[in-house]
Amino acid sequence: MYDRGLKVLPGGVNRVRGFLSPFPIYAESAEGCWITDVDGTRWLDCNNNSLSLIHGHARSEIVDAGRRQLGLGTAMSTPTESEIGLAEMLCERLPNMASIRFFNSGTEAVMFAIKAARAKTGKSKIAKIEGAYHGLYDFAETSLDPAPGQWSNEPTAVPYAKGTPKSVLSEVIVLELNNVESMVRLLRENQSDLAAVLVDVLPLTTGTLSMDPDFLRAIRSLTRDLGIMLIMDEVVSFRFGFGGMQGVYGCDPDLTALGKIIGGGFPVGAVAGTASAMEVFDHRLTGKPLLPASGTFTANPMTMTCGKVAVELYTADECARLNKLGQDVRDNVDRMIRKLGFEAQTTGYGSVFKIHFNRHPLHNYRDAYPTEDDRKMAAAFTSRMLARNVLVSPYGFVFSTAHRGSDVDILLAAIEEALEACAS
Ligand code: PMP
Numbered sequence: 001m002y003d004r005g006l007k008v009l010p011g012g013v014n015r016v017r018g019f020l021s022p023f024p025i026y027a028e029s030a031e032g033c034w035i036t037d038v039d040g041t042r043w044l045d046c047n048n049n050s051l052s053l054i055h056g057h058a059r060s061e062i063v064d065a066g067r068r069q070l071g072l073g074t075a076m077s078t079p080t081e082s083e084i085g086l087a088e089m090l091c092e093r094l095p096n097m098a099s100i101r102f103f104n105s106g107t108e109a110v111m112f113a114i115k116a117a118r119a120k121t122g123k124s125k126i127a128k129i130e131g132a133y134h135g136l137y138d139f140a141e142t143s144l145d146p147a148p149g150q151w152s153n154e155p156t157a158v159p160y161a162k163g164t165p166k167s168v169l170s171e172v173i174v175l176e177l178n179n180v181e182s183m184v185r186l187l188r189e190n191q192s193d194l195a196a197v198l199v200d201v202l203p204l205t206t207g208t209l210s211m212d213p214d215f216l217r218a219i220r221s222l223t224r225d226l227g228i229m230l231i232m233d234e235v236v237s238f239r240f241g242f243g244g245m246q247g248v249y250g251c252d253p254d255l256t257a258l259g260k261i262i263g264g265g266f267p268v269g270a271v272a273g274t275a276s277a278m279e280v281f282d283h284r285l286t287g288k289p290l291l292p293a294s295g296t297f298t299a300n301p302m303t304m305t306c307g308k309v310a311v312e313l314y315t316a317d318e319c320a321r322l323n324k325l326g327q328d329v330r331d332n333v334d335r336m337i338r339k340l341g342f343e344a345q346t347t348g349y350g351s352v353f354k355i356h357f358n359r360h361p362l363h364n365y366r367d368a369y370p371t372e373d374d375r376k377m378a379a380a381f382t383s384r385m386l387a388r389n390v391l392v393s394p395y396g397f398v399f400s401t402a403h404r405g406s407d408v409d410i411l412l413a414a415i416e417e418a419l420e421a422c423a424s
Pocket of ligand 1: 050104105106107108110133134135136200204233234235236259260268269
């Protein structure tokens with residue numbers, strides 16, 4: 001299959017993050033937290049399609065709803081009741097968000113949240129945290145992965161993709177995670193040009209190192225004073241709390257980017273916002289909205305219907321149970337690391353955690369940047385996990401409500417074996 005793929009797909013695959021050397025695993029089917037590949041081998045799935053399948057694969061209630069909708073039509077260009085249903089449910093969970101506009105990916109959600117902030121404020125710059133992933137909109141991907149050779153004392157705007165226009169870089173202010181002093185200075189210096197500060201309180205690229213609540217509070221209060229909007233990227237972090245991480249942190253952003261789990265396994269993105277922030281999408285005010293935003297498959301009833309079932313099934317109790325399951329596994333892994341006296345530590349929150357193969361304190365992107373030795377150890381660990389038929393995400397271990405006690409036992413045995421092998 002890989003040989004066939006190489007002939008028609010650049011690099012042989014459609015998603016580089018899913019690539020495994022010397023060739024990828026080709027999935028044939030999946031159920032719960034298990035994927036069966038084309039050779040009939042079963043894999044314990046601790047990736048969940050990049051954290052998007054909160055109930056694992058083929059959850060029966062979602063399959064039933066999806067099957068019904070498939071027979072009723074998949075995309076009609078007219079609105080359907082399904083978009084109202086999902087929007088109502090999300091607005092209820094995010095009390096500061098008055099309304100929602102749906103898109104088809106997290107990248108689009110972040111892009112339209114930024115464009116909404118620009119349309120509302122009439123300013124063009126954004127500020128974001130060094131190393132944070134927010135999808136692939138030019139401005140949002142800036143300084144996603146600067147290498148040590150590109151570090152100056154303070155974070156600067158570094159292109160992610162070759163060919164990024166210089167003008168993009170001049171529109172992005174890069175902040176250091178949890179450094180209040182420099183954040184305050186940079187926001188004040190750029191106040192007259194800054195439309196928004198974009199934050200993910202648990203950036204995956206650093207191994208979900210948490211944003212300090214005081215840092216977030218300082219950003220919220222200063223952005224409010226300076227007329228800058230706050231965008232919370234909850235594309236991933238919505239899974240961590242019944243009302244997302246804004247509920248956990250008690251933060252009220254102007255705009256929220258959503259995606260992943262709210263689509264029930266189908267492509268999705270959404271921008272939610274306060275009544276004032278969302279006015280820019282409303283065509284009734286001026287005929288043409290301040291921010292024109294639509295798409296052929298946005299709010300299609302397959303995504304909306306399956307998304308609504310998935311969100312409905314993710315009750316406050318299920319969310320708490322899943323967070324505890326993740327925390328218990330992480331505690332167990334911490335114990336293994338201590339017992340082995342191994343040079344490693346874990347970071348994460350609730351249903352996601354990562355093992356870092358070093359012991360130094362981790363506060364920000366630069367601390368979490370792996371050395372060559374860290375990388376080698378991580379690669380050895382991942383290949384051990386693969387040898388035990390466990391699929392891990394590049395961001396670490398991701399759990400869904402489909403993971404049960406017996407799956408966790410299999411996982412812990414595999415992790416222990418992999419850590420022991422790496423320690424010896
Ligand atoms: N924001 C965050 C925090 C993400 O982790 C991701 C994807 N991993 C995105 C945005 C982009 O979402 P998508 O892949 O659906 O475009």
